[in-house]
Amino acid sequence: MDFKLSGEDLLQVKCNLLVLGRFEGEVIKGPVKRVDEALGGALSRISQEEKFNGEIGKGVMINTLGKIRAERVLLIGLGKKQKFSSDVLRKAGIFTAKRAKPFSESIAFGFAVDGKKENASALIEGIMLGGYEFNKYKTNDKKWEGIKNVKFVSSGIRERNFKEDLEYASIISEATNFARDLINEPPVVLTPTKLSETAKEIALKEKLECKIFGKEEMEKKGMGGLLAVSRGSDEPPKFIHLTYKPKGSIKKAVAVVGKGITFDSGGLCIKPRDSMRTMKGDMAGAACVLGVMKVISRLKPPIKVHGLISATENMPGARAYKPDDIIRALNGKTIEVIDTDAEGRIVLSDALSYAMELKVDEIVDLATLTGACVVALGDYTAGVMGNNERLINRIIKAAKLAGEKVWQLPMDDELRKEIESDVADVKNVGSRFGGAITAAMFLEKFVGDTPWAHLDIAGPAFIEKGGEWYPKGATGFGVRTIIRYLLS
Numbered sequence: 001m002d003f004k005l006s007g008e009d010l011l012q013v014k015c016n017l018l019v020l021g022r023f024e025g026e027v028i029k030g031p032v033k034r035v036d037e038a039l040g041g042a043l044s045r046i047s048q049e050e051k052f053n054g055e056i057g058k059g060v061m062i063n064t065l066g067k068i069r070a071e072r073v074l075l076i077g078l079g080k081k082q083k084f085s086s087d088v089l090r091k092a093g094i095f096t097a098k099r100a101k102p103f104s105e106s107i108a109f110g111f112a113v114d115g116k117k118e119n120a121s122a123l124i125e126g127i128m129l130g131g132y133e134f135n136k137y138k139t140n141d142k143k144w145e146g147i148k149n150v151k152f153v154s155s156g157i158r159e160r161n162f163k164e165d166l167e168y169a170s171i172i173s174e175a176t177n178f179a180r181d182l183i184n185e186p187p188v189v190l191t192p193t194k195l196s197e198t199a200k201e202i203a204l205k206e207k208l209e210c211k212i213f214g215k216e217e218m219e220k221k222g223m224g225g226l227l228a229v230s231r232g233s234d235e236p237p238k239f240i241h242l243t244y245k246p247k248g249s250i251k252k253a254v255a256v257v258g259k260g261i262t263f264d265s266g267g268l269c270i271k272p273r274d275s276m277r278t279m280k281g282d283m284a285g286a287a288c289v290l291g292v293m294k295v296i297s298r299l300k301p302p303i304k305v306h307g308l309i310s311a312t313e314n315m316p317g318a319r320a321y322k323p324d325d326i327i328r329a330l331n332g333k334t335i336e337v338i339d340t341d342a343e344g345r346i347v348l349s350d351a352l353s354y355a356m357e358l359k360v361d362e363i364v365d366l367a368t369l370t371g372a373c374v375v376a377l378g379d380y381t382a383g384v385m386g387n388n389e390r391l392i393n394r395i396i397k398a399a400k401l402a403g404e405k406v407w408q409l410p411m412d413d414e415l416r417k418e419i420e421s422d423v424a425d426v427k428n429v430g431s432r433f434g435g436a437i438t439a440a441m442f443l444e445k446f447v448g449d450t451p452w453a454h455l456d457i458a459g460p461a462f463i464e465k466g467g468e469w470y471p472k473g474a475t476g477f478g479v480r481t482i483i484r485y486l487l488s
């Protein structure tokens with residue numbers, strides 16, 4: 001995609017799609033009015049007919065029939081003027097990219113974007129993310145090649161900032177769409193081995209350190225959790241460790257940990273068929289880690305970043321781990337298995353213990369961990385929990401800036417007894433109630449005193465039906481929040 005600033009006259013801009021904006025409830029005026037007049041009042045007429053008043057998520061599109069040089073005009077809603085923000089612009093970008101399908105290759109934006117610093121990059125990010133489609137396995141459909149050129153006309157964006165804004169938006173969009181692609185791949189393709197090969201490729205290209213542990217190394221190290229979960233599968237498990245080291249002085253070290261279950265059948269506590277669908281997305285946390293590590297050396301934060309992934313399938317094979325098993329995690333703690341479908345926390349126990357061994361200053365994990373979190377917060381919001389309010393607040397702030405929704409759930413001490421075991425240090429499930437919280441409390445046992453935050457992304461990571469601001473399937477949720485956090 002090519003992005004340019006332009007000072008052309010709106011009526012003279014040659015493009016497939018001219019995008020104009022309108023605040024909610026405001027009369028058509030300014031540049032919109034000029035275009036409307038050139039089109040003989042068609043824009044205001046169709047707005048009236050379709051009862052379009054400038055609401056966010058709505059818009060009208062018309063063909064200009066050659067009356068101006070743009071082939072079509074899309075008038076989009078920018079919502080209430082007082083609420084205008086970078087988030088609105090991100091949505092405007094997504095809305096435009098979706099509506100641009102399947103005709104428009106060249107687009108011109110004809111409204112003011114100026115104001116806050118992050119505005120331009122939010123709009124560009126929206127355009128880059130909104131056009132995403134996972135269509136590589138469609139053999140017949142004519143594929144939409146996407147938007148090629150974008151111009152910002154009289155946008156108020158300053159030339160000097162523009163390069164930087166464009167660069168940032170491109171980086172985070174590339175990382176997000178990369179994660180989406182990994183998650184959307186079918187589980188027969190995206191195995192733990194494939195995940196580890198992808199990590200190796202990233203490391204080679206981006207000059208990161210890369211360690212991959214196979215079964216033997218895991219046994220030597222004592223990663224009993226990951227090994228136990230992997231036993232029911234024919235696919236070999238992998239533990240992935242990528243490291244980014246900044247060139248200059250190192251301010252601190254953080255670990256970003258991802259759950260990498262490339263398919264979650266539930267294991268012996270097998271899922272019903274309807275719940276099993278979309279479980280290729282159970283490695284979304286891992287994909288997020290890889291997305292972040294793929295671009296981190298271009299963002300150059302002055303911190304050391306470890307990307308850690310526990311990757312395996314959760315299958316009910318003949319050697320599968322069982323309810324009643326007791327397993328020993330890397331940090332020596334023992335886990336009583338109640339339910340083999342609560343496998344995410346078990347594989348993460350080793351990854352978090354490993355992060356502890358690295359003596360990092362902060363740990364953040366991302367995991368499609370519990371259905372309970374989806375029940376609590378719905379499809380579009382991730383739960384955030386942890387042992388350190390300051391770190392949690394930084395994550396919440398980063399998510400806000402990134403335009404991703406997260407909500408803190410309470411680590412209610414009264415729930416802690418739910419995961420006490422009679423025969424081991426901890427058991428892997430509590431009761432049905434507060435399931436997202438007790439899952440986090442399980443993880444907490446493996447981070448010691450290290451400041452740690454946990455994002456339960458079970459809802460927003462994979463949205464089968466899509467959403468206004470999301471593609472169908474994988475969303476890449478978390479990538480942008482983590483990048484913001486690493487830069488904070």
Ligand code: BES
Nearest residue numbers: 282339341342368369370371372429458
């Ligand atoms: N991967 C699932 C959680 C999940 C559910 C992710 C829905 C995305 C959408 C996880 O491994 C799981 O199966 N959790 C169980 C835990 C239960 C057995 C305590 C669940 O949520 O039902």
Ligand code: MN
Nearest residue numbers: 264341342343
């Ligand atoms: Mn499960």
Ligand code: ZN
Nearest residue numbers: 261264282344
């Ligand atoms: Zn799972």
